[in-house]
Amino acid sequence: MLLFNTQNELVSHLNSVSNKETSIGFVPTMGALHEGHLSLLAEALQHNSLVVVSIFVNPTQFNNAEDLAKYPKTLDKDIEKINKISKDVIVFAPSVDDIYEGKTVSQHFNFDGLENQMEGKFRPGHFDGVGTIVKRLFEIVKPTNAYFGEKDFQQLQIVKKMVKKAKLQVNVIGCPIFRESNGLAMSSRNERLSADERKEAAIIYKTISQAKDLFKTKSATAVTEYVVKTFGKQSRFELEYFQIADEATLLPCIRKSKSKKYRAFIAVFVNKIRLIDTISLN
Secondary structure, eight states: OEEEOSHHHHHHHHHHHOOTTOOEEEEEEOSOOOHHHHHHHHHHHHHOSEEEEEEOOOGGGOSOHHHHHHSOOOHHHHHHHHHHHOTTOEEEOOOHHHHHTTOOOOOOOOOTTGGGSHHHHHSTTHHHHHHHHHHHHHHHHOOSEEEEEGGGHHHHHHHHHHHHHHTOOOEEEEEOOOBOTTSOBOOGGGGGSOHHHHHHTHHHHHHHHHHHHHHTTSOHHHHHHHHHHHHHTOSSEEEEEEEEEETTTOOBOSSOOTTSOEEEEEEEEETTEEEEEEEEOO
16 A cells, blocks of 8 residues: 655656546545545545545644644554555645645635534634645645545535635545444544443434434424433533534525425534534435
């Protein structure tokens, strides 16, 4: 398996092994890989001539320095997991200096309001950081197809918007959420949970699944009240937000419309560890 630590080395290699007919699949990650990431790799391998996975903890998308410091970094284990899927995957694990070239700052983006909802409200500057790193990685790898998990659905919509506005020739593909046996959405942050916390965190998916059932007959306001009340009874879990939104605009649902697709979004703290999840409602 090939591992590159600088963009120059990666670009040189890709130029030497690709031509106009080569399809490059790309899976951008921050490492600490789990089955969800590996499912994106499997999808990319199935549909592309070459597959690149990046492992890079991007500092500009963290508005919490403690969260950045504690984010798991497990490159050797990640490489082992990738090898089990395929030895043909190209791994790109650059340094911060290599990516940002001494200027670790975000570019400012206008995502037509997508950045102002949910995560954007509670993590100032987060999506400027996401847009900056994804755009930079796309410029380096020049992928045909890029794969993202739907757990970060808002991020997925923002990447699609950035690609459209920047007129990048990349097909952005959203892939289903992978869940642990208790329903908890797989996340690198799950590794920081204790065994009990990980078990009890099943309440997140259980609650949004119930919200989906309720949304069939209840208003968005009534469903939100149910979720808030449910977490209000939990001593271990702190609800940061729950929002039912239009999938296309991410604007809150005020009154249901049969012509729109809705999705529930949730963020919960467990012992200062932040977990997010989402579910399609119709």
